[in-house]
Amino acid sequence: MKVTGERQFEAPRATVWEVLNDPAQMAKTMPGVESFDIQDDRHWRAHVKIPLGLGGLRMSIDFEKMEEREPEFAKLHAKGNGVGAVLNMDTSFHLSEEGGGTKMNWEADVHLLGPVASMGQRVLQPIVNQQVAQVLGALDKQVQEAKAPGADAPTTSAQGS
Amino acid sequence: MTETTVTPERPLVVEEGESKAGFIGQNIPRKEDKRLVQGEGVFFDDVKRHEMGFVHFVRSPYAHARIKSVDVSKALELDGVYGTLTGDEVAILTDPFFELSTPPGANIKDYALAVGRVRHVGDPVAAVVARTRELACDATELVEVEYEPLPHVLDGEESLKDEVVLHEEAGSNTVWSGVFDWGDFDAAVEDADHVVRIERLHFDRFSSTPLECSGCLVEFNRGTGQWTIHGTHQMPGVGAIWMAPALRVGIDKLRFISQDIGGGFGNKITLHPQYTACCLLARKLNRPVQWTEWRTDQHTANTHGNERTFLDVTVPVKADGTMLGFSVRAIDDCGAFPRYEPLGCIIWAQVTPGCYRWRNVRVDFTQVCTNKSPVAPNRGYSRMQHLWLTERIVDIVAGELGLDPIEVRKKNYVKHEEFPYETPNGCVYDSGDYARCLDIALELIGYDSLEEKRQDAESRGKVFGIGIGSTLDSGTNNFGQSMILNPELQFSGNNEVATAKLDIFGEVVVTLGTVPQGQGHETTTAQVVADILGCTPDEINVRAGHDTYWNSNAGLSGTYASQFAVTGLGAVKGAADKLADEMKQLAAAVFGCGPDDIELVASQARIKGNPEAALPFMALGAILNANNAGLPPELDVTLNVRYVFRPEFEKPDLERKFGNLTLTYATQIHACAVEIDPETGVYEIVDYAAVDDCGNRIHPQIVEGQVHGATAQALGAATHEIFTYDEEGNLLTPNFYDYHVPHALDMPPMKTGYIESTSPFTPLGAKGMGEGGGAGIHAVCAALQNALGKKGEGPIVWRSCNPYEGVWDLLQKPEETRKLVSVETR
């Protein structure tokens, strides 16, 4: 499944680039991240519990930076292993300066495998859209924080049925 | 439970000339019902053993990947886990299961667990055994498997290019291919007034999904090396033939037991991989192990029906609508492992011309592997796909030439007076009257008020259509057809076994070699034996289910391919006749007269014309079993007989691929009326008629029940049931939430009718009829075509399954399917 979009940040490109390439700050943008270990500046692993509304989907995701052209382009590969679900994702983003801020064009090619994929196939697209919206929202906060500190993470919720 | 004291009035049509009141043909109460309506049946998951471990499989999330490592250490540390099994162990402890096909299919390595590679989502990689079901599932989450994803292929035609090869050792995805050429097709094309060409038709992948999934409880006796498998296997004879060599043991070391099975429909024929894994675990852990397959496991990994694409169909037709035959290229997608499937490359040839008198047929057949769940015989196996092709041909040709599809059928049907009718490839249709069955179906569905029905529907904004589905249920395989597939195979003919004994208290006990899953074998067996021994079915004790230790089964034993009424009851009749003869000999010895003077009536052996001189069964049983002094020494009587029924078959001519492949041909002609909502494509089956002709009916209610069940499954397959995969190879219909089978409200009002064309080739004049040939699919496709198309215009129904959106697409873009068909007129 391909998902693309663009986002305008009220911050200089360098700041946006710095946030995007600092695994610790990127971790804060991910929904339900529980722990994080950085092997080196090109490899890091996140343990997440993706909030799927009716409970969480535990996954450990290995990130690898594939390509990098500071400060305009980066490409990442993510391989997630959860129970009943395997996630393969290639994501890349272009940063361009625009009207005092930075425009980010991003795209992600998401492959989800296993029972969770076939079970939740009908709600997959809306859920991915939701998660992407939250990551971008959190990323915006991180960028603002990098400019001027002080913000907290988003919350998500649902009642059982 | 009501006792059957009534003496039925219908004459028994067994021996010519001698008419005797009989239980055959009567709807006696089913013996199986008393336990089943009280929840007292014994299905495999009901069987419990002390300290048994529960098996759960670790399954692949990838459609195609190399297995780099399997680490079970964390799983073994979990409290309550008894042990594990991985592919490496299986590759050492067992040999690959033997393959039916010739190379390249012959070179496929198929094991109980994935060895080296996984080839479809759900492919079992490892197994864990634990104290509880839940713990076993927890433990599978701790098994760490490292995969190296490989490219995968999900489409049969694409797979033929061998760009992605599933089985390296085979070197190609082609399992088997061959050309069948009977009559003179090229001459027929020359002689034709029209040649109709259909570019593509596709029979969708579905399965009858029995409500009880598969499973087994396996015990291993270390002292004797004996495995006991309580399971759901439909063909234990063939199951043992696969498993014993793989486990490197004699075939007798595998004892199959089943009492009640929750439906099979063919899906429980290829269980040997999972059963072999359970046998290894039972031996390794020295404890009983129990594997229960859950619904999602069954849909993702345990047998779908054949998915078959038909290309370049060519049909030579005379001006008056007489068709001379057809040619087609067929591609059969058997999923990741062929297993039983290569036989599917031949079995359609049992009904090569369908119900029609076509003499010139050419079929280029290829079976191919894809990264999807393995395929196995599913109700209607391989003949259903072919019969759907012949029915689509008749409807499309009639539509293109502006002829009435009913008249075209009657013109091309095999005529009643031509039976027994030899088909172009040497099969012999034993008896039937297709035209008469069609008339009954038309009458049942009110065909003569067709126009009123159409107008009434139009007044409600609906489009009306009526369609016919005529099909044959070929039963009692001649396994010699497997030699056409692979000359080295040593299978031919068929057999089934029954035993019958009269024990010391006069009770008649019968055992079967078959594996009933709802067909009522205990009941029909009791009817046949009662009529031969002159007693009532209640006095016959037919042991429930199957047990190899009863020694009443043979290599080809089982319940499959519409054959019980012939092979099963043939064996029963043989055993009962032998027992009756021995009872007469014993009575004659006691009375000092000849056996021919004795008759068996009212549960006694008595001298004809002298009813007082009678020995009740109990006396006969007691004399032989416990009081036999003074009997003449030459009297060779045991009152405990075993009979093997063998239908007469010849080995086929492998060169011409010619010979009789099946003994009997039951007929099913169905008529279906649909109303389509043109705005949404949603359609409803508003009326349905099913007429069957399966020779002498042993138990009419059971026959009709089979017709109801086969029709319901066909209507599900025609409307919603498709196993659909996404581009990753994930199955998108892995459970009954997304795989919509018919519920009570989905079924149309169903009218049934029948005739009885006695089979000249079977002991009781009966024919097997359980599979049904998928007539419902053909009838729904025909009805949709009738509603949507007019002479030479409108869309073509080219798929076997037509969900609402499919019908909506046909309506929106008729030209997309219209271009599949062309007519060359000379």
Add this chain to the structure above:
Amino acid sequence: MEAVSSRTITVEVNGVQYEREVEARRLLIHFIRDDLNLTGSHIGCDTGNCGACSVLIDGVLVKSCMMLAVQADGAKIETVEGLASDGELNGLQQAFSDHHALQCGYCTPGMLMSATALLRENASPSEEEIRKGIQGNICRCTGYVNIVEAIKAAAQ
């Protein structure tokens, strides 16, 4: 009371009292089949669609695969094993046999419980009401034809 991972529950099934400790995660159908060895009720799916596990809880028809055993603490449960009285079939069971409303018998326990609940609520249901009453019970052998006839006959 605090959340617990297992609990002792008491249930009455077909008039017999049972007291067992059970894990919170154990489904009611597994409790009935495995712990109480009442194997009449069956499992045919894993998404609550097929109804083979249907039982009555305090007179209410439910699918016992969508309930936890701990939820049934203190309840009166009726399963297929409780319909007949020591081997003597009730009218509904006899009608199922007379009309050949079962073939393999795997869906039959759930079908009988749904029909029992239907007839207790509606003594002479129409064909549409009967089909609506068993809509939650999948059968793959009979096409429902004889099941509807049997329930109709048992209603008279």
Add this chain to the structure above:
Amino acid sequence: MLLREVEYARPASVQEALRLLGSHEGARALAGGQTLINVMKARAASPDVLVDLADIGELRGIELASDGTVTIGAMTTYTDIVDSAEARARPILGEVCKQIADVQVRNRGTVGGNVCSNDPTNHLPPLLVAVGATMTILGQGGERSVPAREFFLGVYMTAAGPGELLTKISVPPGKGDGFASVPIGRDGTCIVNVAASLDSGAPTLAIGCVDAVPVVLTPDSAAEETVRVAVRGANLDPPSDVHASADYRRHLAEVLALRAVAQAAGRT
């Protein structure tokens, strides 16, 4: 089919339930269980603690106020609504509940569970938005009311946050309502469903199955062309899945909107 380990509690009061839900991040309320238990059986999601609301009497029951407003407790089952005389003040409620799944599910499944799970194919989210219902949410900080239109936030996401409970749903009186759907087989899962009401001020349409939340439209009138233009104007972007493509769902939304409005118009 086999759940992961979970803890279970069965509070007797709403306050007790809120305390339990607030005390653990992985706690989820268990209502009828007709969705949550299945999700747990598939291990697609696994709450750590289940707070069973079955013993909380005050969450169950249907009341009819003098002004005709129907108030339904969150733990009221579909069968309760189908059989309830009070609910007939808004007939469409019982009619739609009767189409949900089957008897067994309707006997256990609850209104609260249906709207809080907010599966895009559920019947009640679009229906309650169309009829102008109001949800009452109880949290640690007290009670608040949220109109249905603002209650549904995303797939499996509603205004009832973690540690909060939906307690009741109030539906104003009215007759001029309609509900049209294309289910997979009779009473099956909906491919598209549309609820319409002409009784809550301007005509209100709520289209289900085409987005994470019901898509609300308020055409100026119930005239066919106006409704058609409104639906097309919404330029719906429905998901594609094994049962229907985005195009087919977009087309059905238009056809079913007209049919729901027509049904509503026939009943005002």
